[in-house]
Amino acid sequence: MPRASTEESGIERQIMLPWRQSLLMSKQNIFVRLGRAVITASGIFLGIAFLSSVLTSSAILSGQGELPPELQARNAWLVVMSLLVATLGIVNSMLMSVTERYKEIGTMKCLGALDTFIVRLFLIESAMLGLIGAALGALVGSGVICLVYLVGKGPAAFRHVGQAVIGGGLQLPLTLSLVLAVLLGGLLAILAAIYPAWRAAKMPPAAALRSEI
Numbered sequence: 001m002p003r004a005s006t007e008e009s010g011i012e013r014q015i016m017l018p019w020r021q022s023l024l025m026s027k028q029n030i031f032v033r034l035g036r037a038v039i040t041a042s043g044i045f046l047g048i049a050f051l052s053s054v055l056t057s058s059a060i061l062s063g064q065g066e067l068p069p070e071l072q073a074r075n076a077w078l079v080v081m082s083l084l085v086a087t088l089g090i091v092n093s094m095l096m097s098v099t100e101r102y103k104e105i106g107t108m109k110c111l112g113a114l115d116t117f118i119v120r121l122f123l124i125e126s127a128m129l130g131l132i133g134a135a136l137g138a139l140v141g142s143g144v145i146c147l148v149y150l151v152g153k154g155p156a157a158f159r160h161v162g163q164a165v166i167g168g169g170l171q172l173p174l175t176l177s178l179v180l181a182v183l184l185g186g187l188l189a190i191l192a193a194i195y196p197a198w199r200a201a202k203m204p205p206a207a208a209l210r211s212e213i
Helices: 019-032 034-063 069-100 102-110 115-158 174-201 205-210
Strands: 003-006 013-016 164-167 170-172
Touching: 019 034, 019 115, 034 069, 034 115, 034 164, 034 174, 069 102, 069 115, 069 174, 102 115, 102 205, 115 174, 164 174, 170 174
Parallel strands: none
Antiparallel strands: 003 013, 164 170
């Protein structure tokens, strides 16, 4: 059952739906706006694909003793910049999503939706897109690099796969580093959606309903 909180005046009732209902609504929003969802997820997909390709390549090269320090520094810089660009892309895409959904947001607030519920919907939606995009990016990025080495050097390239070089001397097993890359993609998507979600929650209901897109 939905949980309701009554204001001190006793007149207006605001509703906070359970997490399960929030998840279902977020999933429906993704399918309804599939084009926008693909654009949002593509930013994280590209960033994590590049990160995974760098991690996979570093693991293969370190196993063969062919990973010089200067290459490690360059790869770290490229990864940071790619993730930054991906995060900014998600912020822009989520802001556009807020703009497209003015009337929907206004209707929910007029029906009693709490600001925290609006924020929750946007963050859950962004987290779903981030994790899906990051998982696909990790598979594609790592798979492409493996295919390149397989074509170039044959199966011998995978005979001694070392640790993936994260940067700053930190090294982790390749599988673990790819899992962390996926989680990082989801986290970046959530962080990128905080401001757009806050902006949506603070929108006056009447102004939102009057908006023409």
